[in-house]
Amino acid sequence: MKKTILLGAAIAIISAGAAFADMQKVRMGTEGAYPPYNFINDNGEVDGFEREVGDRVCALAELDCSWVKNDWDSIIPNLVSGNYDTIIAGMSITEERDQVIDFSEQYFPPDPSAYVALKGAGDDAINGVVAAQIATIQASYVASSDATVVEFATPDETLAAVRSGEADAVLADAAYLEPIVAESNGDLIFVGDRPAIGGGIGIGVRESDGDLRAKLNAAIATMKEDGTLNALIEKWFEGRDGPY
Amino acid sequence: MEFCADPATIEGAKWWLCYLTTPKHQQFYFSFLTVLALILLVAPITLILGFGGALARRSRFYPLKLFGQIYTSMVRGVPDIVFFMFVPIAMDQGLEIIRHWINCPDVTGAIYQGNDFVVCTAAKLPLSTSPQWVHETYGFFLALVAFSIVFGAFAANTVDGALNAVPRNQLETGRAYGMTSGQVFRRVHLPQMWGYALPGLSNLWMILIKATPLLFLLGVEDVVYWARELGSSKTSIFTYPHPDWRIWYFAALLVFYLLLTWVSEKIFARFRTRFTRGQASSAGKIAIEAGQ
Numbered sequence: 245m246k247k248t249i250l251l252g253a254a255i256a257i258i259s260a261g262a263a264f265a266d267m268q269k270v271r272m273g274t275e276g277a278y279p280p281y282n283f284i285n286d287n288g289e290v291d292g293f294e295r296e297v298g299d300r301v302c303a304l305a306e307l308d309c310s311w312v313k314n315d316w317d318s319i320i321p322n323l324v325s326g327n328y329d330t331i332i333a334g335m336s337i338t339e340e341r342d343q344v345i346d347f348s349e350q351y352f353p354p355d356p357s358a359y360v361a362l363k364g365a366g367d368d369a370i371n372g373v374v375a376a377q378i379a380t381i382q383a384s385y386v387a388s389s390d391a392t393v394v395e396f397a398t399p400d401e402t403l404a405a406v407r408s409g410e411a412d413a414v415l416a417d418a419a420y421l422e423p424i425v426a427e428s429n430g431d432l433i434f435v436g437d438r439p440a441i442g443g444g445i446g447i448g449v450r451e452s453d454g455d456l457r458a459k460l461n462a463a464i465a466t467m468k469e470d471g472t473l474n475a476l477i478e479k480w481f482e483g484r485d486g487p488y
Numbered sequence: 489m490e491f492c493a494d495p496a497t498i499e500g501a502k503w504w505l506c507y508l509t510t511p512k513h514q515q516f517y518f519s520f521l522t523v524l525a526l527i528l529l530v531a532p533i534t535l536i537l538g539f540g541g542a543l544a545r546r547s548r549f550y551p552l553k554l555f556g557q558i559y560t561s562m563v564r565g566v567p568d569i570v571f572f573m574f575v576p577i578a579m580d581q582g583l584e585i586i587r588h589w590i591n592c593p594d595v596t597g598a599i600y601q602g603n604d605f606v607v608c609t610a611a612k613l614p615l616s617t618s619p620q621w622v623h624e625t626y627g628f629f630l631a632l633v634a635f636s637i638v639f640g641a642f643a644a645n646t647v648d649g650a651l652n653a654v655p656r657n658q659l660e661t662g663r664a665y666g667m668t669s670g671q672v673f674r675r676v677h678l679p680q681m682w683g684y685a686l687p688g689l690s691n692l693w694m695i696l697i698k699a700t701p702l703l704f705l706l707g708v709e710d711v712v713y714w715a716r717e718l719g720s721s722k723t724s725i726f727t728y729p730h731p732d733w734r735i736w737y738f739a740a741l742l743v744f745y746l747l748l749t750w751v752s753e754k755i756f757a758r759f760r761t762r763f764t765r766g767q768a769s770s771a772g773k774i775a776i777e778a779g780q
Binding site for chain 1: 511514515577602606709724
């Protein structure tokens, strides 16, 4: 009797191990410097909206996921050279990027960008020197406008440039700027209009990784149907309603 | 109740104590050890490569001589940053291509597909199934190789110059005493060489210390990475919100590097008196007069 129990337990352990080993391992690349989309919390872990979306997608698609940090400006090159398997870093789906990598269906709707300047600045600040993060849709938008663009490696440095007076304004995703303006004690204000650039945010995958993309798409579709994606958007982005 | 349970309500010294001991800060402190480990590992490898390169350059066997000359002049002629960007990528892809050939001979697809670098999963280095620390160690290892190759070339030049600087009559005297060329090298040439090599090597050591922030460029999470990450302004989405504190974090790095070079200077001064003792040079004379 004892032997049968032991044997049963052994089989259970082995088959559980086998089931675990069968799960495809996926490394998820993110920037970790763009709250509330993704950031490194005080425990040193990746946290934010995309952390929760990513973990849920992985659970639904039965993938064994781990999180990897990578600087924004090399995030696409390191995906195509195979350092990790997905980019989930607030990356808007654009034609230009789509030529290099593939995107899943969007998990965050098109969201306006916004200009932020020091208090007392007028709407003409957006035609002066405008800071933007390097290789973003905002950087190319400013470059094609009348304003002068200065690019920085991290989003935080773009705001530091405005605070120090090096730039007249910063252009970034409104969802990133809103909590910062709200907590600046009135030092920072929104100026100008809110240009609608970018076509929603998707998970980036290698063009040769069609299978993974299909799995991610199926999981995102499930999350849109059962309302969990809407709930996460409402949790992390104050004042935004889930559109799905 | 735990000491740091509710950071929003605590202030003063307690806030600082809790803030400076977050797991994220512990990763920052650990990264100082990463930098020290890099320096302490690169230094001996550099010395070995330096000796190898110098001896290769002095070799009578022509291919070896040529290799030594190409190594020292090529590595020294290419900007460090270019080399640091190139070596890790080239080595990583080279190793993966070789593993692809060995492990997956039946996979026929091209490795370079447009923008993608595609090798089979069994050829990935490290395997994507390996835990994160393996990936981090591998990145550190690539950086270690790049640093060693570059600094080895500089050290080869220094050692070569120092071997040339030992007066010829010293070596001839050794031979006149009936020593073999190996004995002359070990007993006369090598011990005297150190006195001449030391200024150059200590210089290299200082440059090595100051070059360690290049780790950041290679994607290794070193002190610069964590200083920038921790110093950047934090909204209330974080447990410990604060404005832009990067200047303080970078000031801490400044102190760290100054301390490191200051201690190094002291140690090298000791070495200098030790290696030039009894030597017919001004440094040797000073050592004698100082009673050492």
